[in-house]
Amino acid sequence: MTIADTSVVPSGQTTIFSRIGKGLRKVPFSVGFGIAWLAAMVFIAFFADWLRPYGITAMDLKSRLALPGSFPHLLGTDELGRDVLSRLIQSIRVSLAIAFGxxxxxAVFGTTLGFLAAKFRGSVEHLVLVLADFQAALPFLIMSLAVLAFFGSSMPLLIGLMGFYGWERYARIARGLAISANAQGYAASVVQLGATPARVYLKHILPNVASTLIVSMTLTFPEIILMESGLSFLGLGVQPPETSLGNMVGFGREYLTRAPWIMLAPAAVIMLTTLSISLVGDWLRDKLDPTLR
Incomplete structure (x- = not known):
């Protein structure tokens, strides 16, 4: 084989690479920034143990309230001499883990109830819709404060409690899309072939409605981050010695005039993360919505 032969690229691969490049060129700058920021946050969350220069409880009282940029504390220190950058990295991991879980x-809870309502209709559908209306009208923050104040704050309880936030959206979306899919030919034909209801919903209906549910998840994700930050800010979220973004903001508010970097660093991460998720979510909604193609 000659050198000229080795330089030949199959036309199919050329088409794939050209489509990828064309798709990347069409991504707006704001969406590209959002994707890059979220990728950086996920990287930090996965490799936080290797990225932290110090332990989150390691104190250096000689360097307490050190200014950002002072060696060796790039983002300064807090009132106990703890490195702000190390605590920020750990806070990103904790907050993203809570929001993701x-x-x-x-999504799973709401989608399951939505499919049950679409399958059985009647009293089951009415019950699911009543629960969804009750959930939408419930002041979730006040309920969360009451539950955490009564049972105490722990990571599993906090994740489970946050998991009941926004499930009614998924239930309504899954119910409507499942009813629409049942009225179409492909779902009915699969049923006539002898498929079980579980197979119909999981293998045929769910893949066809997954894009809409994924977009809904991108809208719920930043709301859960803000909710967790608010609970931690009020002292009922993540408890010391663990730290989260809201936890850092809550402790830093007492030093806002003397050491604003303690609060501004996690506040900036919260703002940019929620903004990035919203930008990417809006872009995905436009790309995945067939009515806009």
Whole structure:
């Protein structure tokens, strides 16, 4: 084989790479920034143990309230001399873990109830819709404060509690899309072939409605981050010695005039993360919505 032969690229691969490049060129700058920021947050969350320069409880009282940029504390220190950058990295991991776990619980729970309502109709559908209306009208923050104040705050309880936030959206979306799919030919034909209801919903209906549910998850995810931050800010979320973004903001508010970097660093991460998720979610909604193609 000659050198000229080795340089030949199959036309199918050329088409794939050209489509990928064309798709990337069409991504707006704001969406590209959001994707890059979220990728960085996920990377930090996975490799936090290797990225932290110090332990989150390691104190250096000689360097307490050190200014950002002072070596060796790039983002400064807090009132106990703890490195702000190390605590920020750990806070990103904890907050994203809570938000991700709660979003999955909310999506699975809501989608399951929506499918049950579409399958059985009648009294089951009415019960699910009543529960969804009750959930939508319930002041979730006040209920969360009451539950955490009564049972105490722990990571599993916090994730489980946040998991019940926004499930009514998934239930309504899954119910409507499942009813629409049942009225179409492909679902009815699968039933006539002898498929069980579980197979119909999991193998045929769910893949066809997954894009809409994924977009809904991108809208719920930042809300859960803000909810967790608010609970931690009020002292009923993540408890010391563990730290989260809201926890850091809550402790830093007392030093806002003397050491604003303690609160501003996690506040900026919260703002940019929620903004990035919203931008990417809106972009995915436009890309995945067939009515906009």
């Amino acid at each position: 709660a979003t999955i619980i909310s």
